[in-house]
Each structure stands twice: as C-alpha cells, then as structure tokens.
Amino acid sequence: MKQKEQIEKKTHLALEGSVNDEKSKYFFFDTKPDTKEKLAVVFGGYEECAPDFEIQRRTYPYYVLEIPTKGECFFEIDTQDYKLKKGTIGAFAPGTPHHYRCNKDDPMEHIFLAFTGTYASKLFETAGLGNGKVVQVTNFSRIDFLTEVILEKGLEEMELSSRLCSLYLEAVILEQTLSLSPSENNHTLSLEKYRKCKKYIDGKFSEIISPMDVAEACSVNIRYMSRLFKRYSNITPQEYIMRLKLNKAASILLTTNLTIREVGYEVGFEDPYHFSRNFKKFHGSSPLHFKNTHIGG
Structure with a gap:
C-alpha cells in the first residue's frame, strides 16, 4: 500500500490533490490529541504537486500552515485570492473555506503542517494570519530552515518527535510575527x-x-x-x-x-x-x- 493511502486510513482525512507519490512524504501523530494541549502537530509532509493539483474545501478540522519551497499555487482563502510561492507562507484556520490550484507551468512544491491546540488561535492572531491568508515574509530563510527541521523530526517517528515538532512550529509562527511591518499588523x-x-x-x-x-x-x-x-x-x-x-x-x-x-x-x-x-x-x-x-x- 502506498504511503499516502496508509496516512489517509490512519488520519481519516484524505490528502487530496495530484502529487508525485515517489517524492512526496508524510508523517502523522495523534489525529485527536489532548484537547488541553497548547499546540499539537497532527500531521504534515512534503509534496511535489502535479500540474493538475487542486483542492477545494468548505471546511477543515485543523489549522494548516503552508510553506512553499518551489513553484507557485493560486490559493483562494475565504473568497480572497492569493499567490502561494517561495518567500510567502499560507495559513487557514478550522472552518475557513479554501481552494488550492497549482500553476500548471510551474507546479508548487511545499511543506504543509496540520495542527490544533488551545494556543493555535492566539498564535494565528499574533502573526497577523487571522482566519487565513498568504503573507510575504522577510525572514523566510529562518522559517524555511525550521520547517525543514519539523519535516525531518516528523519523519523520524521517534519518541519525542511530536513534542519537538510542536515546539518548532511555535517558533515558525513567532518568526512570522517578528517579520510583520507596522502597516501589516492590525x-x-x-x-x-x-x-x-x-x-x-x-x-x-x-x-x-x-x-x-x-x-x-x-x-x-x-x-x-x-x-x-x-x-x-x-x-x-x-x-x-x-x-x-x-x-x-x-x-x-x-x-x-x-x-x-x-x-x-x-x-x-x-x-x-x-x-x-x-x-x-x-x-x-x-x-x-x-x-x-x-x-x-
């Protein structure tokens, strides 16, 4: 059974959209973590999207962070249109409608993280992400490095992988907070x-x-x-x-x-x-x- 199909069974959430199965990789933790957890990564991974990659949802149960590493994706979040590409990060909160559609001439490669927790909403607010948007970041190299570490730790599936991933995720979002300009931060x-x-x-x-x-x-x-x-x-x-x-x-x-x-x-x-x-x-x-x-x- 392919890795993607294994994860779909264990998370009960289809990882939709056409991707290169040979190069894409995923990790998952507890899909129903303790509701009192401050921040808990549920699953994530790296995908090399196909030219026809497209996902459209009216809702989703988790917070999601998108970190593109190459290529471009047209990203509609709650009726607002964005371009998701390297140097930006995208995000949306539970219950927020969203629509991904790859640029067929330059398909996106990305790391994505799905998470939950009592602190998630405040982190989103502090980082200027609201219920969802795509933002340009000035310190992308640090965010890129941290998300690569999250991917590495998640794929290791060691005893402390879940905890480490959650801590690094918080660092990623706080780095985004630091990159906000006064005009961007409400x-x-x-x-x-x-x-x-x-x-x-x-x-x-x-x-x-x-x-x-x-x-x-x-x-x-x-x-x-x-x-x-x-x-x-x-x-x-x-x-x-x-x-x-x-x-x-x-x-x-x-x-x-x-x-x-x-x-x-x-x-x-x-x-x-x-x-x-x-x-x-x-x-x-x-x-x-x-x-x-x-x-x-």
Whole structure:
C-alpha cells in the first residue's frame, strides 16, 4: 500500500490533490490529541504537486500552515485570492473555506503542517494570519530552515518527535510575527505595549514586587496589561515574573555559596518561607534539595 493511502486510513482525512507519490512524504501523530494541549502537530509532509493539483474545501478540522519551497499555487482563502510561492507562507484556520490550484507551468512544491491546540488561535492572531491568508515574509530563510527541521523530526517517528515538532512550529509562527511591518499588523499598538512591559520585566524582575509595579512604570492599566500577556504569551504577568525569578534563583543556587535566605533576597523575596514555597511549586523540590541533588551537599 502506498504511503499516502496508509496516512489517509490512519488520519481519516484524505490528502487530496495530484502529487508525485515517489517524492512526496508524510508523517502523522495523534489525529485527536489532548484537547488541553497548547499546540499539537497532527500531521504534515512534503509534496511535489502535479500540474493538475487542486483542492477545494468548505471546511477543515485543523489549522494548516503552508510553506512553499518551489513553484507557485493560486490559493483562494475565504473568497480572497492569493499567490502561494517561495518567500510567502499560507495559513487557514478550522472552518475557513479554501481552494488550492497549482500553476500548471510551474507546479508548487511545499511543506504543509496540520495542527490544533488551545494556543493555535492566539498564535494565528499574533502573526497577523487571522482566519487565513498568504503573507510575504522577510525572514523566510529562518522559517524555511525550521520547517525543514519539523519535516525531518516528523519523519523520524521517534519518541519525542511530536513534542519537538510542536515546539518548532511555535517558533515558525513567532518568526512570522517578528517579520510583520507596522502597516501589516492590525494589533501594532497593543503588541508594542506588551513588548514594552515584557522588556521592563526582563530587565528588572528581581526588583519587582508585583505586576502593579510594571503597570505603573509602563503607564499601562494593570487589567489591560494582564490581557496583553494572556493574548501574546498565554501567561499572566505574575506567572511570567515568578518564572524569571525562580529560574534565576535556581542558577544562583547552583553557582554560588549563598544561603537559601540570601538567594531569596537576590530575586526579590523578603520572606524565606514564601520563597521556598514558590520555589518548590515551580521546580518540584525545595531550594536545599534542589541544590543537593544537582551539586551534592
């Protein structure tokens, strides 16, 4: 049985369109991943499309990312017409009508990724992809490299392949976010405010007592700042600050002879008990046990 037919049976979703079966290759993971997964690649692959390659759907259950490596495809997404070719990426969200049709004189070769997850919608929004579109990217070489890595890891079918593919996919979409120009990004003002708050936290997290300190320093309403962090990083400001504090605390524990109390002070904890309790919750062990486990005691 051909590889394409095997995947159709296991995914219950036909990989439609005429392609070169000898050169095209596919991988698949769980077609119904845990609905609480932040991001989960379901399947993907590389296709060398035939001149008559064409797909038309009214809907699809997954988010899809298209990365052309050669040739051209006419791509209609929700009645909007685009050209999909190297230097662009295409994408559409579940429920979005779409129509692929290859340029017969220059058929497309592409890597495609189908995925789902609780974070997928926010990633699409942040990257300016909405419910679907084709966008020009300025850092295509990095995106091209990362998608090649995803394809390689997916085809390996190793124990951690699914997890690695999902992490690399997030990097691909975030790279697209970085390539947005102000005129292309409908959320420029909110994104700038988020970046301003995040930069302030990154530089001063050891001194920050609460998110209110950040909001006041950056002249942002605390509730609005919380919404920005949930929108662009899927985490609250408090969680982000605490993560930085406790990661730095772990580094200090492993590289200095400071006492547990002194380490807590270094990252902004006045109360040693409060520091130890949060450290154990985050790292899974008390500061002392953590240090003894990693460097002996």
